Amino acid sequence: MGPQSDIESIKDIYRAEREADRIVREAEDAAGTLLEEAAAAAGSALAAKRAEIDRRSGDERKKAIAEIEREAQALLESARLRTEAWVRRSEPEIDSIADALLERILPP
DSSP, X not given: OOHHHHHHHHHHHXXXXXXXXXXXXXXXXXXXXXXXXXXXXXXHHHHHHHHHHHHHHHHHHHHHHHHHHHHHHXXXXXXXXXXHHHHHHHHHHHHHHHHHHHHHHSOX
16 A cells, blocks of 8 residues: 555545636636626616616606796797787777878878
8 A cells, every 4th residue: 555555645636636626617607607697687787777767867857848838838828918918908009100100191
């Protein structure tokens, strides 16, 4: 059990080291794959969250635009009503001015 046994022990140690190296490489590969999958999942989750934020922002923007349009429509309607009232109030005066101008221009 001398030198032959030492050679067998060295071979066993060498095989064990190679097996350990193989296991470490496989573990590193598996870890790399898991990291890639996790990065892809995180990227997908981030994209989904961004899309949700954009959608919400879009909805809020649409609501704000609709509110602004309602306010603008109300202002336009108010201005239209004030203009019509002014025209009704001013119509007799405008007619008298027009009549006076016509009298000056047209021969008697």
